[in-house]
Amino acid sequence: MSAAMKAIIVTAILLAAGSAACASSEADFKTAFAAADAAEKEAGRLRNQWTTTEAALATAKKAAEAGNFDEAVKSAQDAEALAKASIFQATSEKQRWKAMEIR
Amino acid sequence: MRIHPALSFLAAVLALVAPAVAAPAAEKPDPAADAKAFQDFFRKKFPQVKFEDFVNGPYSMNEDMRKQWEEKEQFPPYEFALEAGKEMFEKPFKNGKTYADCFANGGIGIRQTYPYFDDKEGKVVTLELALNRCREANGEAPYSYVKDEMAALTAYMAYTSRGKPFDIKIPDDPRALEAYERGKEYFYTRRGQLNFSCASCHVQNPGERIRAEILAPALGILNAMPIYRSEWSGMGTISRRFTTCNSQIRGVPLEPQSEEYRDLEYYLSYVSNGLPISGPGARP
Numbered sequence: 001m002s003a004a005m006k007a008i009i010v011t012a013i014l015l016a017a018g019s020a021a022c023a024s025s026e027a028d029f030k031t032a033f034a035a036a037d038a039a040e041k042e043a044g045r046l047r048n049q050w051t052t053t054e055a056a057l058a059t060a061k062k063a064a065e066a067g068n069f070d071e072a073v074k075s076a077q078d079a080e081a082l083a084k085a086s087i088f089q090a091t092s093e094k095q096r097w098k099a100m101e102i103r
Numbered sequence: 104m105r106i107h108p109a110l111s112f113l114a115a116v117l118a119l120v121a122p123a124v125a126a127p128a129a130e131k132p133d134p135a136a137d138a139k140a141f142q143d144f145f146r147k148k149f150p151q152v153k154f155e156d157f158v159n160g161p162y163s164m165n166e167d168m169r170k171q172w173e174e175k176e177q178f179p180p181y182e183f184a185l186e187a188g189k190e191m192f193e194k195p196f197k198n199g200k201t202y203a204d205c206f207a208n209g210g211i212g213i214r215q216t217y218p219y220f221d222d223k224e225g226k227v228v229t230l231e232l233a234l235n236r237c238r239e240a241n242g243e244a245p246y247s248y249v250k251d252e253m254a255a256l257t258a259y260m261a262y263t264s265r266g267k268p269f270d271i272k273i274p275d276d277p278r279a280l281e282a283y284e285r286g287k288e289y290f291y292t293r294r295g296q297l298n299f300s301c302a303s304c305h306v307q308n309p310g311e312r313i314r315a316e317i318l319a320p321a322l323g324i325l326n327a328m329p330i331y332r333s334e335w336s337g338m339g340t341i342s343r344r345f346t347t348c349n350s351q352i353r354g355v356p357l358e359p360q361s362e363e364y365r366d367l368e369y370y371l372s373y374v375s376n377g378l379p380i381s382g383p384g385a386r387p
Binding site for chain 2: 047048049050051052054082085086089090093096097098100101102103
């Protein structure tokens with residue numbers, strides 16, 4: 001095994017151990033939730049929220065209330081990604097719908 | 104300030120190209136041409152289906168389902184709602200007036216003219232909305248838009264219009280044309296996590312199965328409303344149909360009778376002009 005390969009493996013192990021030890025805090029959750037909530041509000045303004053975003057937000061809140069901030073942060077991040085996808089959909093469909101029209 | 108020659112060149116190219124790529128002036132909506140294209144599309148796609156039969160949704164597409172439905176129509180599942188609707192329609196409000204006082208021709212045989220564009224309000228008025236407005240104007244609490252009483256009332260009113268062709272008017276008023284265009288946009292716009300538009304199912308795939316259901320064609324889809332759905336174990340209005348469609352594709356439904364749904368109903372009804380009212384209907 002080359003020296004470079006060894007260095008990569010050692011770094012990966014150290015990073016994995018480091019992230020496992022780094023549990024999420026309530027502050028992390030609040031930050032992640034605020035970002036997700038803001039994106040979902042924007043999707044609401046565009047009249048295009050997804051039920052899955054709402055479910056992920058609810059799961060995040062529930063996990064935070066139970067003190068499980070790892071799961072809470074993960075769900076909030078999922079919710080943010082879903083909300084951003086719904087925003088992209090609403091924005092791109094402003095023109096794309098015309099391609100489907102019967103003419 | 105010195106501008107890099109490459110930037111100057113790019114600016115010059117953009118200045119030349121921009122007018123060519125600028126969005127073309129918006130064409131004036133032509134609902135009549137839309138309706139013709141819409142109806143022709145379904146006629147060509149299903150040459151074996153008689154035009155009037157499109158109002159029967161999946162039963163016009165599948166022989167087995169049609170036989171089951173014809174048997175079911177001997178004792179239709181919407182019959183109770185129809186009777187309740189007639190009774191409710193005729194029963195006076197606390198002030199002594201009735202629904203008949205709110206509608207043209209006493210509310211009988213008028214379903215085919217709804218929704219209409221109200222030029223005073225500048226918005227689309229559906230039958231469900233008009234019924235609740237009638238109630239409120241007479242001191243009564245509005246009904247839920249999605250089922251029960253509203254479904255019963257609209258079932259009765261549809262029944263008195265059976266066989267009358269949809270006769271939706273779009274006045275030459277820019278606000279009416281905008282409402283129509285917004286309804287069309289809603290119909291073709293993909294939404295929800297499943298990335299479906301109304302057209303994904305009801306234009307691209309009518310007659311095909313989605314799980315256990317056979318998809319109905321968009322043409323004539325509102326003529327049979329309200330409907331008894333076995334899946335719902337009860338009656339449902341147009342509002343219920345729209346909101347559940349949105350949920351099924353993992354979209355958060357809008358409020359029943361929101362402007363978007365009213366415009367959608369306006370568009371979908373208009374493009375089915377000429378097809379007879381067949382409501383109340385029954386669907387699996």
